[in-house]
Amino acid sequence: MKNSFDEKILEEANDWVKSNQKVVIATVIQTWGSSPRQVGSRMIVNEKGDFSGSVSGGCVESAVVRECLGLIKENKPCKKIEFKVSNESAWEVGLACGGEIAVYLEQVN
């Protein structure tokens, strides 16, 4: 039921690119079990690590930023990453909801 027309994240990505920033778009492409953001949710990250939007309820955003920075550094076009249920040893990048999500990163070029 989301109104994709009203979401402005891609417009923001375009603005960032226009101001000469390197931009990676991260999109939730699959979810299993319960997950806070639905498929199609997005965040964007620039080369400084600034970000906008979200792909989870705050659980994996920091890891996504790190991965995006890696993509820019290695100058790769795209990458798929998966996040699973949190456990004690990896609480920082786990999903407290017990769900799993796959996030697709793509550099705007």
Added chain:
Amino acid sequence: MKIKILQEIIKKKASKTEFAIVTNLKNGDSEIFEKGKKLSKNIESYKDHIESFFKSKKNGVIENTDIFVETYIRPINVIIVGAVHIAQYLVDFAKSLNFEISIIDPRGYFATEERFPDLKIINKWPEEAFKDLETNENTALIALTHDPKIDDPAIQHALKNKFYYIGALGSKKTHENRCKRLKDAGFNEMEINSIYGPIGIKLGGRSAPEIALSIISQLVAETYKK
């Protein structure tokens, strides 16, 4: 994603035409899918899958492929009859959902711009108002005046044009009387039974925001069923 595609997507969004972004996850190539337009060789064979995403109003990866589909679906038109207090809350809820609301109310003192900023308010009787509105089986009607003079013509229009959701505010007794009037007007039992009256799911609340929540919940549920 190529900057050219990104800008093309933004243009499509601005024109509010329905489309989908189809991305090959292996190489990151994206292209725009539009219903009725000729497809490129790369996505030709996925046409049926892409259309089924539109039907279910969802995004996702086509099974056993590396093709991701993100649909942009036009908001659903919801017509509210009666610019009453409940309507103000309905408008608030609808903002974050994929609904586009128009309000009809011939009573000028209700349908003021101050009460409903940034909204299309049609200050006419329903018969007149519907002449300017495009309605079909993808339209929903929420009748809130519980005044037969205003609600009934709107409900009749909605039944004739096969709206997928028709809800009418009022007690069981009010609704019984409404059903009788519709029967006298020539509507059959099936048509009359398709009306949600009393409107909304059972929440238990009686305040205006609670009634609005119960209505919008029912509308969302019916929208997914359609």
